[in-house]
Amino acid sequence: MEDRQSASKIVVTGQWPEYAEAHLGFRNYWYPAMASSSLGKRPQAVKLLGEDVVLVRDNGRAYALNDRCPHRGVPLSMGRRQFPGTISCAYHGWTYDLKDGNLVAALTDGPDSPICGKRSVRIAAYPVEERAGLIWVYIGDAPAPPIEEDVPEELLKAGTVPMVMVETRKGNWRYGMENAVDEAHAKYLHRRTPFYFFSKFPVYSTDVRMEVAEDGKWLVRTGKQVFDSQTYGELGSWPGREWWRVGGGVSTFAARLPAIFRISHKTWSDYQFFVPVDEHHHLAVMVSAKWPSRLGKAWWKLYYHAYVRPFHHIMLNRWEDDRMVSMMSIPPEKLFRPDISVTTWRKWSSETARRTPEAPATSKP
Ligand code: FES
Known part of the structure; x- marks a missing residue:
């Protein structure tokens, strides 16, 4: 059977040629x-x-x-x-x-x-x-810049306690990164995931955008109005009253080059790095980081191993996200409004990614 991802190509429209290549x-x-x-x-x-x-x-x-x-x-x-x-x-x-x-x-x-x-x-x-x-x-081909240029600066702060999980996954790195950036998927795919089961979960947002942060390094996802339950004409309402959803705070989502996604929760942050292996595989490097007091350090490690790792990194990221990513097959693709999160990422990374310097032309004697 032909591999569904054998092409590993992202649709080329002329708007993101470097990304497509x-x-x-x-x-x-x-x-x-x-x-x-x-x-x-x-x-x-x-x-x-x-x-x-x-x-x-x-x-x-x-x-x-x-x-x-x-x-x-x-x-x-x-x-x-x-x-x-x-x-x-x-x-x-x-x-x-x-x-x-x-x-x-x-x-x-x-x-x-x-x-x-x-x-x-x-x-x-x-x-x-x-x-x-x-x-x-x-x-790379150009001399290496200082590593501080490429590691999110919060991770370099003294007192950071990073908890790391690394695994090789099927699919081109762009499928993994685009799944993270994709605004709409979480609202449906992760709706029943245990990690968010008791959290308030919106149905959709209007005016979704990815805006460049002040430091010029992050693309931050924003939306204007957030709706909880809606009526879809004669089809009825969805998802209905979800009385058990009482918790949850506001998280922010951001992406940066070369392929980093960050979810900032109230007291800790989750980083996902999608490292290209070959055309059909990537390394998913997941880092959950917190900046706790000395006493809080042991509690954070316990919280990570008992909750974040099994419920977020394994159930949500591996069993839900990775399952979709490994089955995706594009092109072709037909995009809808929320996919502006994906297309903005493609265009922005295409325009701003570091280039390999051209070799100086050699003149013949
Ligand atoms: S010493 Fe490496 S192949 Fe011979």
């Missing part, structure tokens, strides 16, 4: 690759924006190299940690410096191996940082 994501950004707690001395393979990367921790620091030994093309992630600060390929023992990818020894050719230090056998090293409980890798 970004099958493997926007380059020149820092992306979260895994939870800090998941990375130890053992090499780990990840795929980011179509690039194979091996991550490893040495002396407390995280390093990332391209996951391919230039000798015979074996993944370095299968390798061994023979000497401090290095990784040795599992096949013939070529040994690379974790800092810069230089070949520092070819163990099976003796200590005087002439291939050592040659530029042609150097492996690309990626900039790596650790922030907010995550390992971040810069994937």
Whole structure:
């Protein structure tokens, strides 16, 4: 059976050409690759924006190299940690410096191996940082900007307690991100989800917009009037009186490049990063963060594990959102009024995403 998402294309209308072409994501950004707690001395393979990367921790620091030994093309992630600060390929023992990818020894050719230090056998090293409980890798062609440019600044504040869950999901990264941005879906798909079961839940909003925040980094979703129960002509009213919905506060929703969605609740925030893996998969990196007092720290961790993780990240995000995302098949698509949230995101990201600088033209002598 043909894969429903085999095309992985987003409809091209001419309004968002860069976005339409970004099958493997926007380059020149820092992306979260895994939870800090998941990375130890053992090499780990990840795929980011179509690039194979091996991550490893040495002396407390995280390093990332391209996951391919230039000798015979074996993944370095299968390798061994023979000497401090290095990784040795599992096949013939070529040994690379974790800092810069230089070949520092070819163990099976003796200590005087002439291939050592040659530029042609150097492996690309990626900039790596650790922030907010995550390992971040810069994937790009231009020099890496400071990581603070790409991590939401609230997550960098002292006292942040981030709780992290990472999983690989089916579907191009844009399907995942667009589902998060999509204004209307939550009002129907998540109506009966246990996480919001007792919360007041609107039916629709008028004049939905995505407006650029003051810092120029976030697109914030707004709506004018919010309606609870409505009559749909002769069809009747929907959803009727939902007397059990008594709680819930006002949450705000915002999106930013390269593919970050934030739900700000009254006392904590939820961040979802949709990291491109390949054309048909993305990493869903979910971070719930709170800035509690010292006493509140233990309570927040308990609240996350007992409530947020099972009811929000697993039931709502995985069983409801991801189920839809993995079944989607576009193009074609026919959009309706609330989809302005999606089209504004497409257009804005297309216009403002970082570009890869063009190589200078070489003049012939
Ligand atoms: S393939 Fe890596 S050392 Fe031979």
